[in-house]
Amino acid sequence: MKEFKIGLLGLGNIGTGTYKTLEMNRASIEAELGAEVKIVSILEKDTERERDINVTKDQFVSDIEDITGNPEIDIVIELLGGIEPASTFMEKALLAGKHVVTANKAAVAASWERLHEAAKKGGAMLKFEASVGGGIPVLTAITGALRANEFEEVMGIVNGTTNYILYNMTAKGMDYATVLKDAQAKGFAEADPTADVEGIDAANKLSILMALMFDKHVHPTEIPTKGISDITADDIAAADREDCVIKLIAHAVRTDNGIEYSVGPMNIKKSHPLAGVNGEFNAVYVKGNVVGELMFYGPGAGPLPTGSAVMGDVMEICKAVSR
Amino acid sequence: MKEFKIGLLGLGNIGTGTYKTLEMNRASIEAELGAEVKIVSILEKDTERERDINVTKDQFVSDIEDITGNPEIDIVIELLGGIEPASTFMEKALLAGKHVVTANKAAVAASWERLHEAAKKGGAMLKFEASVGGGIPVLTAITGALRANEFEEVMGIVNGTTNYILYNMTAKGMDYATVLKDAQAKGFAEADPTADVEGIDAANKLSILMALMFDKHVHPTEIPTKGISDITADDIAAADREDCVIKLIAHAVRTDNGIEYSVGPMNIKKSHPLAGVNGEFNAVYVKGNVVGELMFYGPGAGPLPTGSAVMGDVMEICKAVSR
Numbered sequence: 001m002k003e004f005k006i007g008l009l010g011l012g013n014i015g016t017g018t019y020k021t022l023e024m025n026r027a028s029i030e031a032e033l034g035a036e037v038k039i040v041s042i043l044e045k046d047t048e049r050e051r052d053i054n055v056t057k058d059q060f061v062s063d064i065e066d067i068t069g070n071p072e073i074d075i076v077i078e079l080l081g082g083i084e085p086a087s088t089f090m091e092k093a094l095l096a097g098k099h100v101v102t103a104n105k106a107a108v109a110a111s112w113e114r115l116h117e118a119a120k121k122g123g124a125m126l127k128f129e130a131s132v133g134g135g136i137p138v139l140t141a142i143t144g145a146l147r148a149n150e151f152e153e154v155m156g157i158v159n160g161t162t163n164y165i166l167y168n169m170t171a172k173g174m175d176y177a178t179v180l181k182d183a184q185a186k187g188f189a190e191a192d193p194t195a196d197v198e199g200i201d202a203a204n205k206l207s208i209l210m211a212l213m214f215d216k217h218v219h220p221t222e223i224p225t226k227g228i229s230d231i232t233a234d235d236i237a238a239a240d241r242e243d244c245v246i247k248l249i250a251h252a253v254r255t256d257n258g259i260e261y262s263v264g265p266m267n268i269k270k271s272h273p274l275a276g277v278n279g280e281f282n283a284v285y286v287k288g289n290v291v292g293e294l295m296f297y298g299p300g301a302g303p304l305p306t307g308s309a310v311m312g313d314v315m316e317i318c319k320a321v322s323r
Numbered sequence: 324m325k326e327f328k329i330g331l332l333g334l335g336n337i338g339t340g341t342y343k344t345l346e347m348n349r350a351s352i353e354a355e356l357g358a359e360v361k362i363v364s365i366l367e368k369d370t371e372r373e374r375d376i377n378v379t380k381d382q383f384v385s386d387i388e389d390i391t392g393n394p395e396i397d398i399v400i401e402l403l404g405g406i407e408p409a410s411t412f413m414e415k416a417l418l419a420g421k422h423v424v425t426a427n428k429a430a431v432a433a434s435w436e437r438l439h440e441a442a443k444k445g446g447a448m449l450k451f452e453a454s455v456g457g458g459i460p461v462l463t464a465i466t467g468a469l470r471a472n473e474f475e476e477v478m479g480i481v482n483g484t485t486n487y488i489l490y491n492m493t494a495k496g497m498d499y500a501t502v503l504k505d506a507q508a509k510g511f512a513e514a515d516p517t518a519d520v521e522g523i524d525a526a527n528k529l530s531i532l533m534a535l536m537f538d539k540h541v542h543p544t545e546i547p548t549k550g551i552s553d554i555t556a557d558d559i560a561a562a563d564r565e566d567c568v569i570k571l572i573a574h575a576v577r578t579d580n581g582i583e584y585s586v587g588p589m590n591i592k593k594s595h596p597l598a599g600v601n602g603e604f605n606a607v608y609v610k611g612n613v614v615g616e617l618m619f620y621g622p623g624a625g626p627l628p629t630g631s632a633v634m635g636d637v638m639e640i641c642k643a644v645s646r
Contacts, residue, residue: 021471021613028473129468135614137468144467145452145460148344148634150351273620276599290344291458291622291631297596298617308614311471323646 002035004318007067007098009089010079011044014103016051017303018077018310023053029311033318039077041067043089068092075317077310078102087111094118094126099321101313103130103306109207109220125320127313132205133158135305136298137312138284142212149288151213155266156250158205160280160300161196162228163248164188166236166265167278170245175233188280198227199248199263206250206263213286214252214259226264239267245275325358327641330390330421332412333402334367337426339374340626341400341633346376352634356641362400364390366412391415398640400633401425410434417441417449422644424636426453426629432530435540448643450636455528456481458628459621460635461607465535472611474536478589479573481528483603483623484519485551486571487511489588490601493559493568499552511603521550522571522586529573529586536609537575537582549587562590568598 008015022029022037030036040059047060067073068089076093078100080086086107090100095118102108108115108128119126129139133156142151157163161183168179180197183189195201203220211217228248239246244267252261268275273295277283282300287293299305331338342362345352353359363382370383390396391412399416401423403409409430413423418441425431431438431451442449452462456479465474480486484506491502503520506512518524526543534540551571562569567590575584591598596618600606605623610616622628 024613025471025473029471032470136617137464140468141460141464144639145463145635146631147355147638148348148352148631150348273599276596288631290347290627290634292625292628294459294619294621296617296619299615302615304613305615308469308471308611311613312468315470316467320646323643 002322004035004037004075005073006037006039006314007041007043007070007073007076008039008079009043009067009076009086010081011042011046011051011055012079013303014306015044015079016053017307018079019053019055021304021307021311029315033315033322035318035322037314037318040073041070043067064089064092068096068098073098075099075101075314077314078104078107079310080104081106083107083110087114090115091118094122094124097122097124099125099127099317101127101310101317103128103310105131105201105204105208109204112207112211112217125317127317128208129313130306130309132208133282133284133296133298134300134302135308136282136284136296136300137309138296139208139212141296142209142286146286146288146291149290151254151286151288153253153287154209154213154251154284155274156202156205156209156284157247157274157277157282158250158284158300159196159202159248160282161189161193162202163277163282164280165197166228166231166246166248169231169233170236173233176229176231197229199225202248202250202263206252206261209250209284210252210259210261214254216259218261224262224264228265231265242267243270244268245270247274247277325645327358327360327398328396329360329362329637330364330366330393330396330399331362331402332366332390332399332409333404334365334369334374334378335402336626337629338367338402339376340630341402342376342378344627344630344634352638356638356645358641358645360637360641363396364393366390387412387415391419391421396421398422398424398637400637401427401430402633403427404429406430406433410437413438414441417445417447420445420447422448422450422640424450424633424640426451426633428454428524428527428531432527432543435530435534448640450640451531452636453629453632455531456605456607456619456621457623457625458631459605459607459619459623460632461619462531462535464619465532465609469609469611469614472613474577474609474611476576476610477532477536477574477607478597479525479528479532479607480570480597480600480605481573481607481623482519482525482571483605484512484516485525486600486605487603488520489551489554489569489571492554492556496556498556499554520552522548525571525573525586529575529584532573532607533575533582533584537577539582541584547585547587551588554588565590566593567591568593570597570600
């Protein structure tokens with residue numbers, strides 16, 4: 001039986017969720033592929049943490065070369081997060097002809113050309129479904145089943161933390177600071193929430209969406225970006241009087257002057273499908289010149305939803321190389 | 324430059340929408356594929372009708388053998404509708420090694436084994452994204468990006484006619500007969516609405532969803548099916564008092580006793596994502612054991628949305644055979 005060998009970079013929350021996804025559904029995954037899938041090496045310093053998965057000490061390595069230089073490894077899954085060293089590690093793997101799957105929006109958005117160039121040179125595939133919308137398979141749809149369209153617009157609620165905060169401000173009439181504290185206590189916001197509440201995470205995701213939909217890569221720092229930290233209860237009440245809710249929207253639209261794009265709070269009519277996307281959920285609304293309006297809705301983050309998208313990409317690669 | 328030659332069965336509304344999709348986006352479609360795509364032969368009796376597309380008389384043929392027996396044709400698009408002769412024509416094409424794309428839910432659901440058997444024998448691909456949810460790329464998601472999941476449940480609003488009727492009964496307090504007449508006048512319901520309002524169309528789609536999600540093909544006539552023709556304004560008011568709306572739901576769920584399935588009107592809590600799917604829109608809600616809850620929303624019918632899905636399948640085939 002054919003075997004696919006995987007090197008995993010990072011065994012934090014997302015890495016553990018991905019490992020668990022493979023453990024939970026190994027039987028159906030391997031039956032579908034007609035092949036075994038094994039995570040043979042894991043680049044991770046913390047070898048001691050209790051993770052509730054069946055991992056052994058001999059799987060851990062401490063040097064990236066142990067993975068990129070291992071001729072047995074077919075696929076590298078990068079779940080370190082952050083632009084570096086993740087981008088350099090992925091580039092190395094791709095140049096060595098290893099297919100790469102990542103959930104890392106910051107690295108994919110910032111290192112777009114560099115990573116795609118390396119994939120081309122190495123003759124390897126680069127997949128990153130989990131980087132936008134977590135478990136929602138929106139990138140595969142855009143690049144696959146919807147490819148007969150020319151895209152006109154995308155509006156994404158692509159950051160769960162800000163959606164959770166805005167939703168609770170709206171539903172409970174609470175102010176920003178109180179809801180943020182509550183979100184931090186519940187694990188929906190990080191101790192330093194800057195990347196989320198200032199729209200930086202959403203800009204990373206918009207950069208990726210635009211590159212795929214409009215074939216136009218804009219570095220995330222060049223996307224006009226406004227966060228939600230100065231939204232007040234008054235703003236929300238004012239929106240309500242116009243029959244709207246405020247959502248943090250990653251927006252790009254084709255106009256006569258080219259593609260216009262920004263991240264920021266927007267008034268969304270309550271009748272719009274995005275208005276009902278509440279709590280920590282994500283949704284991406286796209287408009288194609290043939291299909292019209294579509295919306296994809298689901299869990300935008302979390303170890304298992306992300307694991308679902310990562311392992312989905314791994315399976316697509318296994319199928320493609322088996323043909 | 325490589326050229327893909329297509330034989331098209333049927334140039335009615337959906338066939339014309341598919342033809343138009345290729346005309347509208349030919350440049351981007353061919354750039355993406357690095358190949359030309361040509362509809363060379365069309366099986367259609369009505370060669371005179373004004374269709375607002377650039378089609379010439381010499382493209383029309385009157386015998387299926389002119390397509391299945393033409394060694395130049397790579398892909399057959401079947402848009403005749405109905406179980407026969409569509410199933411026989413697709414079987415013939417697959418056995419001749421031609422890839423088949425169809426939007427025909429009745430034929431795919433009823434002839435599931437026969438068509439898949441023919442595809443295997445002929446070494447050809449069979450794709451039918453447009454058969455469920457029109458332009459919504461839900462089947463590709465289920466069989467691709469979400470494949471690392473074991474599916475637990477599907478709830479689909481997969482018939483636009485019934486959703487339009489129920490929505491208008493709910494929003495305007497009108498009775499069934501009045502709304503049906505209005506839907507017929509506006510083209511959202513057919514002169515003989517039986518297949519839609521009695522749930523037969525939804526059962527065809529549930530049969531296809533179940534086969535892909537649970538690897539269990541149930542003939543649509545064996546799915547317990549109830550339509551909406553006896554829903555009254557009182558039923559809708561009663562649902563409203565329980566904070567629910569009535570939707571026609573194609574439902575399948577994994578239980579300890581196997582897969583349970585049915586089509587029928589259901590009370591849906593107003594807080595559920597399916598409750599906000601209004602008018603002629605469709606949505607499919609799926610639950611996977613890893614990803615959790617997802618919903619796909621969009622236009623479930625219409626010539627161009629269906630054309631989007633059909634041409635998406637065609638492009639996937641072109642890419643797969645070019646590798």
